[in-house]
Amino acid sequence: MKKSLSFFRFPQASKVVRLLSGMFCTMADTFDAVLFRMLVPVSAGRRGSAVIGGYRVTRCLGGGRYGMCLQAEDPNGRRVVLKRFRRGMRKRNAGGNHYEAVILSGLSHPAVPELLGVINERSGYYFVLSQQPGITLKSWLFDRHKEFSRAEIYRIGVQLLDVLVYLHSRSVIHGDISLSNVMDDGKHASLIDFGLARYMPTRPGPDVRASGPGMRSMPDMPDAAHNAESAVIPDSGRIDLDHARLADVLLYLMYSCDALTQRPGKARDGNREHGARAAKGAAWYDELVLTADQLRCMKRLIGIGRPYASTVEAAETFRRAFADWKQ
Amino acid sequence: MSGFFGSSSRRRYPNRYQGRKYYRKKGLFGMFGSMSSSDAGYVTYPQQYPAQGYPQYPQGYQPYPQGQQPQYPVQGRSQQVPQVSQPSRQASLPAAGSGTGAGAGAVAGSAAGLTCSQCGTVVPAGSKFCLGCGAKMTANATFCGNCGKPLSPGAKFCMECGAPAQR
Numbered sequence: 001m002k003k004s005l006s007f008f009r010f011p012q013a014s015k016v017v018r019l020l021s022g023m024f025c026t027m028a029d030t031f032d033a034v035l036f037r038m039l040v041p042v043s044a045g046r047r048g049s050a051v052i053g054g055y056r057v058t059r060c061l062g063g064g065r066y067g068m069c070l071q072a073e074d075p076n077g078r079r080v081v082l083k084r085f086r087r088g089m090r091k092r093n094a095g096g097n098h099y100e101a102v103i104l105s106g107l108s109h110p111a112v113p114e115l116l117g118v119i120n121e122r123s124g125y126y127f128v129l130s131q132q133p134g135i136t137l138k139s140w141l142f143d144r145h146k147e148f149s150r151a152e153i154y155r156i157g158v159q160l161l162d163v164l165v166y167l168h169s170r171s172v173i174h175g176d177i178s179l180s181n182v183m184d185d186g187k188h189a190s191l192i193d194f195g196l197a198r199y200m201p202t203r204p205g206p207d208v209r210a211s212g213p214g215m216r217s218m219p220d221m222p223d224a225a226h227n228a229e230s231a232v233i234p235d236s237g238r239i240d241l242d243h244a245r246l247a248d249v250l251l252y253l254m255y256s257c258d259a260l261t262q263r264p265g266k267a268r269d270g271n272r273e274h275g276a277r278a279a280k281g282a283a284w285y286d287e288l289v290l291t292a293d294q295l296r297c298m299k300r301l302i303g304i305g306r307p308y309a310s311t312v313e314a315a316e317t318f319r320r321a322f323a324d325w326k327q
Numbered sequence: 328m329s330g331f332f333g334s335s336s337r338r339r340y341p342n343r344y345q346g347r348k349y350y351r352k353k354g355l356f357g358m359f360g361s362m363s364s365s366d367a368g369y370v371t372y373p374q375q376y377p378a379q380g381y382p383q384y385p386q387g388y389q390p391y392p393q394g395q396q397p398q399y400p401v402q403g404r405s406q407q408v409p410q411v412s413q414p415s416r417q418a419s420l421p422a423a424g425s426g427t428g429a430g431a432g433a434v435a436g437s438a439a440g441l442t443c444s445q446c447g448t449v450v451p452a453g454s455k456f457c458l459g460c461g462a463k464m465t466a467n468a469t470f471c472g473n474c475g476k477p478l479s480p481g482a483k484f485c486m487e488c489g490a491p492a493q494r
Contacts, residue, residue: 053461102453102477106470118461170475171487199476202487 029088036084036124052082052126053119065089066195067124071131080116083127090125101127103172103197111163111190132192134185137249141179141256148253150260150325156182157250157322159189161315164242167191168311171200173238177245179252200238240307243314247301251284260289297321441467441480453477 050057055072061081062069066089070082090097104115117128137156140146148156160182167174174181176196183190254260285295285304297317299305308314440452441464448459453476455468469478473490483492 098451098454098458101456101458102451105453105455105468106475106477115455117463118456118458120459120461170470172475 026088029086032087032124052123053117053121053128055080055082055119055128057082079131081113081129081131082119083129084124085126087124099198100194103194103199104129107167107170107172109163109166111159111188112167113190113192113194132183132190133188134183134190136180136192137182137184137253138179140184141252146256147258148256150257151327153250153253153257154322154325156184156189156253157246157318158315160191160246160249161311161318163189163191164239164246165311165315168200168239168242173198173200174242174245175238177242177249179249182249239311240303243301243308243311244303247298251288251298251302254288254290255284261287291321293321451477452479 052070052072055074057070057072058079059071060068061071067083067085070084072080072082074080085097101115101118104113108114111132113132114130115127116130119126119128140148160177164174172194174191174194174197176193177191181191181193183192285299288295290298296305300308300317301314308317440450440454442449443457443459443462443464445462446457446460448457450457450459450464450467453468453470455465456462457464467480469480469482469492470476471478471485471488471490472493474485474488476485476487478485478492484490485492
């Protein structure tokens with residue numbers, strides 16, 4: 001009897017409702033996108049015809065989960081970026097929408113976009129941001145198939161670490177450093193998209209320590225040495241998240257550099273440090289040709305081993321370890 | 328049958344502190360609002376920004392018993408808080424200890440930020456622009472020179488690190 005009445009339990013009904021709600025939100029977002037296309041014609045044929053909040057839209061830069069980015073010009077001809085939020089995302093993330101505006105209002109750095117305004121009109125809700133020079137590292141790597149040299153990797157690493165030093169000194173965690181969120185024009189690297197940026201917690205608890213419970217162990221490191229390194233975990237409030245994501249970006253760049261990778265055909269010349277260990281499916285620290293200091297630095301950045309207590313320390317160590325890559 | 332009609336059902340309310348609101352939020356009519364006449368008093372939550380690291384008291388907490396709140400003398404300049412067109416938006420936010428001269432676009436100070444004079448939206452502390460209408464609110468964008476976190480309007484010290492506010 002009890003089983004037959006289990007149909008009436010509400011949590012099962014709420015699953016269906018959640019599914020329906022998701023479908024409803026998807027339909028609402030689709031409708032929003034269609035409406036936006038009608039209100040703001042940014043196709044190539046009608047280029048420059050739309051004006052949003054006094055800014056003339058020139059082209060669509062790209063889109064993501066949050067919405068889309070448009071390139072526009074202000075009346076003085078200065079290029080800006082209009083970041084348009086999907087209505088659904090704004091409603092679903094109502095408690096966290098303001099962080100980007102607040103955090104960008106408090107930052108002033110050439111490698112960080114400046115918040116120039118907020119537009120709330122019929123065609124949508126926008127943040128007006130200054131445009132950073134260059135294109136994303138993702139475009140460099142996967143659209144233009146660029147191979148980064150050691151000097152370029154060093155430059156990008158140092159410049160991004162400088163930005164992180166500034167951000168962390170202002171208690172800001174970017175939280176979303178990736179190939180898509182780093183712009184580079186060949187001289188200057190800059191960081192964009194502060195949608196997931198947050199302030200550091202005041203008193204970090206056990207879940208926001210510099211090294212989380214998912215810390216991996218180094219396979220080639222003896223247990224005693226590993227324990228000694230990870231014995232003291234610095235309590236620095238999530239800066240390790242930015243460090244790890246930055247290291248991830250740098251590893252992508254290193255893999256694009258032919259001199260740093262060990263492909264099967266190239267391992268025969270005998271000049272590689274770890275040539276004998278490189279194999280198919282090997283870990284990055286076995287594949288990349290890095291010195292011991294460089295490997296240690298990258299491992300600490302990415303979280304294998306004792307993380308850096310501060311970004312200043314991480315930047316200094318990176319500079320020292322990769323100094324011979326500097327031209 | 329027990330567990331369906333009777334009050335002995337243990338799984339009906341997974342969180343005993345939420346009561347029937349648990350299902351009201353997630354249920355079918357939670358999306359569209361209540362259709363029951365007995366639930367006419369149910370209103371949606373006003374939009375409010377979470378405090379950025381400031382200490383939070385649990386709901387219903389009163390630091391002093393009712394009617395025994397101590398009266399402090401007015402320190403500094405007092406300022407009349409004008410009526411705002413959308414009172415529900417700032418009803419749940421704590422009132423400011425001392426309102427300061429806000430600047431263009433700003434009306435009254437609170438722990439969460441200033442209220443926009445054009446649209447009545449409560450702007451979170453630190454934002455240079457009203458997030459509702461986009462009006463410029465430079466007086467709201469004050470940050471701690473030490474730790475970089477936003478200062479609430481009129482604050483003399485940073486609530487995070489204790490450094491004095493530089494104005």
